[in-house]
Amino acid sequence: MENRFTVLNVPETPEFRQKFKIVVTVLLIIFSLLLIRLWYLQIIKVQEMREKSESNAIRYRKIQSLRGVITDRNGDILADNLPSFDVVYMPGIAKNHEQLIQRLQILYNRKNLEIDLSQQFGKTMRPYLPVKLEKNVGMEKVAVVEANSVNLPGLYIDVSPVRLYPKKEMTASLLGYIGEVGKDDLENGESEYSLGDITGKYGVEKVLDPYLRGRSGAELVEVNVHEKQMQNLGRIEAVPGYNTVLTIDTRLQEAAWLGLNGKAGAVVALDPRDGTILAMVSAPSFDPHLFNAGISAGQWKNLLNNPLSPMTNRVVSGQYPPGSTYKLIVAAAALEEGIITPQTKFFCDGTFTMGNRTFRCWKKHGHGQIELHRAIVESCDVYFYNVGKMLGVDKIAKYANLFGLGKETGINFPNEKSGLIPTQQWKLERLKQPWHPGETISLAIGQGYNLLTPLQLANAYASFANGGTVWQPHLIKRVETAEGRIIKKFEPVKTATIPLSKKTFELLRSALWGVVNEQGGTGRAAMVPNADVCGKTGTAQVVGLPQDPKARRLKKISAFHEDHALFVCFAPRDNPEIVIAIVAENAGHGGAVAAPIARKMMEIYFNIQESDIRPQVANTAETGR
Amino acid sequence: MLFLKFDRSNLHNFDWTLLAIVLSICAIGILNIYSAGYSYDALERQSPFYIKQIQWILLGLIAMIITFSIDYRFLAKGAYVIYCIAIALLMLVHIFGYTMHGSQRWLSIGGLAFQPSEVMKLSIILVLARYFEDHKSNQPYKLRELIVPALIIMLPFLLILKQPDLGTALIIVLISASIIFFIGVNWKSFLIASSGTLLSAPIVWHFLKDYQKDRLIIFFNPERDPLGAGYHIIQSMIAVGSGGLWGKGFLNGTQTQLKFLPEQQTDFVFSVFAEEWGFIGGFVLIILFMSLVFWSLKIALHARDLSGTVIALGIVCLFSWQVFINIGMVLGVLPVVGIPLPFLSYGGSAMLSFMAAIGLLMNINAHRFILHR
Numbered sequence: 001m002e003n004r005f006t007v008l009n010v011p012e013t014p015e016f017r018q019k020f021k022i023v024v025t026v027l028l029i030i031f032s033l034l035l036i037r038l039w040y041l042q043i044i045k046v047q048e049m050r051e052k053s054e055s056n057a058i059r060y061r062k063i064q065s066l067r068g069v070i071t072d073r074n075g076d077i078l079a080d081n082l083p084s085f086d087v088v089y090m091p092g093i094a095k096n097h098e099q100l101i102q103r104l105q106i107l108y109n110r111k112n113l114e115i116d117l118s119q120q121f122g123k124t125m126r127p128y129l130p131v132k133l134e135k136n137v138g139m140e141k142v143a144v145v146e147a148n149s150v151n152l153p154g155l156y157i158d159v160s161p162v163r164l165y166p167k168k169e170m171t172a173s174l175l176g177y178i179g180e181v182g183k184d185d186l187e188n189g190e191s192e193y194s195l196g197d198i199t200g201k202y203g204v205e206k207v208l209d210p211y212l213r214g215r216s217g218a219e220l221v222e223v224n225v226h227e228k229q230m231q232n233l234g235r236i237e238a239v240p241g242y243n244t245v246l247t248i249d250t251r252l253q254e255a256a257w258l259g260l261n262g263k264a265g266a267v268v269a270l271d272p273r274d275g276t277i278l279a280m281v282s283a284p285s286f287d288p289h290l291f292n293a294g295i296s297a298g299q300w301k302n303l304l305n306n307p308l309s310p311m312t313n314r315v316v317s318g319q320y321p322p323g324s325t326y327k328l329i330v331a332a333a334a335l336e337e338g339i340i341t342p343q344t345k346f347f348c349d350g351t352f353t354m355g356n357r358t359f360r361c362w363k364k365h366g367h368g369q370i371e372l373h374r375a376i377v378e379s380c381d382v383y384f385y386n387v388g389k390m391l392g393v394d395k396i397a398k399y400a401n402l403f404g405l406g407k408e409t410g411i412n413f414p415n416e417k418s419g420l421i422p423t424q425q426w427k428l429e430r431l432k433q434p435w436h437p438g439e440t441i442s443l444a445i446g447q448g449y450n451l452l453t454p455l456q457l458a459n460a461y462a463s464f465a466n467g468g469t470v471w472q473p474h475l476i477k478r479v480e481t482a483e484g485r486i487i488k489k490f491e492p493v494k495t496a497t498i499p500l501s502k503k504t505f506e507l508l509r510s511a512l513w514g515v516v517n518e519q520g521g522t523g524r525a526a527m528v529p530n531a532d533v534c535g536k537t538g539t540a541q542v543v544g545l546p547q548d549p550k551a552r553r554l555k556k557i558s559a560f561h562e563d564h565a566l567f568v569c570f571a572p573r574d575n576p577e578i579v580i581a582i583v584a585e586n587a588g589h590g591g592a593v594a595a596p597i598a599r600k601m602m603e604i605y606f607n608i609q610e611s612d613i614r615p616q617v618a619n620t621a622e623t624g625r
Numbered sequence: 626m627l628f629l630k631f632d633r634s635n636l637h638n639f640d641w642t643l644l645a646i647v648l649s650i651c652a653i654g655i656l657n658i659y660s661a662g663y664s665y666d667a668l669e670r671q672s673p674f675y676i677k678q679i680q681w682i683l684l685g686l687i688a689m690i691i692t693f694s695i696d697y698r699f700l701a702k703g704a705y706v707i708y709c710i711a712i713a714l715l716m717l718v719h720i721f722g723y724t725m726h727g728s729q730r731w732l733s734i735g736g737l738a739f740q741p742s743e744v745m746k747l748s749i750i751l752v753l754a755r756y757f758e759d760h761k762s763n764q765p766y767k768l769r770e771l772i773v774p775a776l777i778i779m780l781p782f783l784l785i786l787k788q789p790d791l792g793t794a795l796i797i798v799l800i801s802a803s804i805i806f807f808i809g810v811n812w813k814s815f816l817i818a819s820s821g822t823l824l825s826a827p828i829v830w831h832f833l834k835d836y837q838k839d840r841l842i843i844f845f846n847p848e849r850d851p852l853g854a855g856y857h858i859i860q861s862m863i864a865v866g867s868g869g870l871w872g873k874g875f876l877n878g879t880q881t882q883l884k885f886l887p888e889q890q891t892d893f894v895f896s897v898f899a900e901e902w903g904f905i906g907g908f909v910l911i912i913l914f915m916s917l918v919f920w921s922l923k924i925a926l927h928a929r930d931l932s933g934t935v936i937a938l939g940i941v942c943l944f945s946w947q948v949f950i951n952i953g954m955v956l957g958v959l960p961v962v963g964i965p966l967p968f969l970s971y972g973g974s975a976m977l978s979f980m981a982a983i984g985l986l987m988n989i990n991a992h993r994f995i996l997h998r
Contacts, residue, residue, distance in 0.1 A: 023922060023941070024922065027922070027941075030949050031911060033953075034952050034953065034956070037958055038956060039904065041865050041866040041956060042866055042869055043869070043870060049867040050866075050869070052863045052867070053864070054867075060856045233859075
């Protein structure tokens, strides 16, 4: 054997020719095999193949996988599956499309059937690729199609799962929605998907899609002319997706949604001990079931063009000026930098003048002599104008950044916005203008360039509440199989520590307690007996408007130019378990509009009954900024 | 500079027969792609693949002239450089390459999609030719002497496998294995090498992603996927079989025109042809491929040195394996691996590398009598 495979160094030796003979033999065998196979298929099997080609009765059918169920932390179902009955049309079966449409119209008792069958046929050029005519039809139509199947060649009912969201709009901007994989997705190299697959398009459905979607199966069947399955040629079962448990508490979610009561806005509640999100509500929202029946172009356009943008989750993507809720940061900065002490007093006569500009306090006639504690409790603007002037913009920004503001919190959610914390350098780079000291003055009370998402606001207060740990907010607890075997657990992630002195924490904590619990506090509407709620109100101006109500009325302010009401709070004071941030758009004052929503949520959280004596403060309290 | 000098006597030795065979296959290819891309729908008719294919053939002819003009011994000398460039391109694919149909194979150069794995096919042939020219031996090669070539083959193999492009990775290994077999290995070494490969498979397996594993499972066991690949095979066999002796006629293949066939401009181009031109057409085409392969083998036999023989032989293997695997797949006797049919499938990079291969063959043929040194 060995000598047959000796090395060639001089071409055209006998051994060399011998090797070539072997190569020739192998090649002849290879090509003969191909020719024999071609002969077999085209000459011997021709009749059989012709018949198959003419009837083309082999169908490839996709079996959609069941998407994982999403539940809240207590096991309440937030997203589930329901069977949907779809009317499916196979263009290649129906010989006469017009006739079919007529029959269908009579059966449906409807004059103008929306879908033009012949158009569908021309468009795909794949006569045996089923086209879904109508998704999620009612039982009457199912009965009509099934009963008349003989008269409706090419038409049949297909069962596939659709998504059911029991809480509808209340959880829509949190859970997102699903839809068929688009052509764009496929061309962008989503190798794991194929056309017709269902995928999460937004929110939790999108973030967790790899876990939720499972794997679709398929079957190859031979069918008769009525599309009835004759023979199964192969089948791969679909693998259901994993179930997901969120950190959300549906009761809080519900209270937040009802609290907003139709107003546009955002509510987020989280646990300051580890950053788990307990409620995430954005309003207005959308009906997630619209997407089940295949949303129409008109409906989709309406959703996208709605000026209130219901498709945006405001908790992570809405950016608002923080208003007076920002005073916590400014006060912390001033204390830490040694600019003020708790005893430092400023005189508030209702105005503050710098150069030729006059800034007003929300309280027209002023707070008089006032020190830090009361300045926070009563939300005195003039006090903070003075502090801001002494601090300067960059110092404020430094502390805002320590609290995690000005950058994404890192929550695993699509489209998170980073907000904006301005500095001198930022203005020079972005706007090509130097910073005006006057701008710092309004910045000190949370007006101006600075923008926060409600989530950032909640997380900053959470970091304050827990004594200086910045957690990455998260809303997914775990992913598990239907049997409860855990696939992935999501652990809390610590992103930073805020280096504030214990004394500063204590001072400000007691001031925030005062806002809700002391006489004259702006947040008294959030008071809950025995819960020791601490908080801060805020009223964010949308556009520069005169403070004087009379002057405002003269300007004819449209609803979109009304102030945003903000409230952020935590409780209990000493070992905080929950932080709530609320933004109600164009709703007015934080203390009057946002704080009562927080109280409702706190009551539910601490299991306090509605019937308990509720302090009648909301109407009488000075509802400051 | 000796090798760069264009010898006028090359022209006298120009291989017109080879060119004629190749152009005949190309002409069939254009007609066929015209039919495969033909649509009764006016909108879909606006992407004329056949026009692009003609452009690729013209570009291919330029590539052919280039590889014909540069003395193959010079190319063999620079084989390692060419190999390194090809490896670098493959790595670039992993970083910058874009993905189509779930596989990252393409680099975009000035808007043109380009597949570095096609360059690697020729490069691996050149590198092996160079290696065995440098390490001539009168004895069959032992395992120890084959470690370096094995590494040379493994690197591009793994890079291409990772794209994942199973078909091209397989072709690289088949060509290299064929060359080494021809050169001569001792049987003991061969047995050790093959068992070593088998033993290392589980380790490679461990590094693959789930979907890559799925593809491999399906590759070795197509029954596991009767729906994806299996469906395509059934439709392809119906197309070919229903063509019968004379075929259904140009533009009349029902399987083709009703788009039952998958990838009908690329991997399944032969079933389009066989459906419309029948056994007669398929027979002629296979005979044309046979002529191409045997003519190339003749060039390998008469090459003036070992590197010429190895290069020509490598190209023979390249064409034979591609034709065998592609047509075998279309006819339902081999598992589905996406590799193109030379000169017939639509695709730019493949066309360029096949044409360059033809240029190399002509080059070796033209130098068979010339004694430069």
